[in-house]
Amino acid sequence: MPELVPFITPGALLAHWQGHRRLSRRVIAAFPEDKLFTFSVGGMRPFGALALEMLAMALPMVRGAVTGQWDSPSSRDPRPKAEILRLWDETTAALDRLWPQIPTERFQETMTAFGQWPGKAHDLLLYVIDNEIHHRGQGYVYLRSLGLEPPPFYER
Amino acid sequence: MPELVPFITPGALLAHWQGHRRLSRRVIAAFPEDKLFTFSVGGMRPFGALALEMLAMALPMVRGAVTGQWDSPSSRDPRPKAEILRLWDETTAALDRLWPQIPTERFQETMTAFGQWPGKAHDLLLYVIDNEIHHRGQGYVYLRSLGLEPPPFYER
Numbered sequence: 001m002p003e004l005v006p007f008i009t010p011g012a013l014l015a016h017w018q019g020h021r022r023l024s025r026r027v028i029a030a031f032p033e034d035k036l037f038t039f040s041v042g043g044m045r046p047f048g049a050l051a052l053e054m055l056a057m058a059l060p061m062v063r064g065a066v067t068g069q070w071d072s073p074s075s076r077d078p079r080p081k082a083e084i085l086r087l088w089d090e091t092t093a094a095l096d097r098l099w100p101q102i103p104t105e106r107f108q109e110t111m112t113a114f115g116q117w118p119g120k121a122h123d124l125l126l127y128v129i130d131n132e133i134h135h136r137g138q139g140y141v142y143l144r145s146l147g148l149e150p151p152p153f154y155e156r
Numbered sequence: 157m158p159e160l161v162p163f164i165t166p167g168a169l170l171a172h173w174q175g176h177r178r179l180s181r182r183v184i185a186a187f188p189e190d191k192l193f194t195f196s197v198g199g200m201r202p203f204g205a206l207a208l209e210m211l212a213m214a215l216p217m218v219r220g221a222v223t224g225q226w227d228s229p230s231s232r233d234p235r236p237k238a239e240i241l242r243l244w245d246e247t248t249a250a251l252d253r254l255w256p257q258i259p260t261e262r263f264q265e266t267m268t269a270f271g272q273w274p275g276k277a278h279d280l281l282l283y284v285i286d287n288e289i290h291h292r293g294q295g296y297v298y299l300r301s302l303g304l305e306p307p308p309f310y311e312r
């Protein structure tokens with residue numbers, strides 16, 4: 001294989017993602033407890049459900065990239081905000097631990113995530129990050145609609 | 157400099173971004189002409205203003221990474237949807253032309269975007285993409301609030 005030039009290295013991409021995850025954590029924390037699974041705009045899913053989707057994708061995708069085993073056992077049932085934040089912090093630590101175990105050549109290889117979605121590993125991992133940014137942006141609209149100021153987008 | 161391992165190469169990242177930009181174009185196109193600069197949710201900016209912000213960041217950031225010259229002359233004044241889509245397509249072609257002119261070592265180097273924001277070039281470029289995803293997600297809420305079905309997130 002010829003030498004590949006990096007746009008970004010695996011370590012820098014993880015740091016970039018964890019920056020996004022700190023912001024997403026602040027958005028979860030900004031929701032009033034009683035609005036997390038009851039409030040939404042335009043008939044969309046409430047933010048608590050979106051946060052649980054983020055959790056259901058992040059660690060299972062990275063674990064799959066490391067092991068080739070695909071499972072996403074996390075329940076999507078509503079739960080208290082403190083429990084979501086606890087799961088968030090567990091995932092933060094687990095991502096830091098597992099990410100360096102992804103073989104460096106794997107990022108350019110094709111894999112089939114969760115037995116269903118084929119793609120380059122870097123595109124599948126970016127999909128998880130992009131999906132988090134996409135739904136978090138929706139959380140900003142929910143917070144504004146509740147009369148609450150979301151955390152600044154540029155702070156990570 | 158030691159050999160750096162890529163998470164993703166510059167060419168694959170541009171392809172990933174242009175995929176996002178095709179989706180963003182479909183979101184702009186999905187807005188009724190009379191809602192683009194008049195409708196929003198929660199007191200936020202209307203989607204037309206967000207689309208113009210995307211345009212004001214994309215090409216100027218890439219041009220700056222190539223030339224070290226920073227300017228963002230695009231006006232943010234409301235304009236017809238067809239004009240925004242025309243600017244979008246011009247930017248698509250200009251990004252394809254300019255991106256390969258970014259020196260490959262530049263992505264890991266520090267620069268000060270628009271004379272104000274210092275950072276690694278890859279982080280500054282990702283900021284532009286992330287900002288597009290963030291605001292486009294808000295456009296999804298606006299469309300749903302208008303009773304319109306947004307284009308699927310996973311189609312690029």
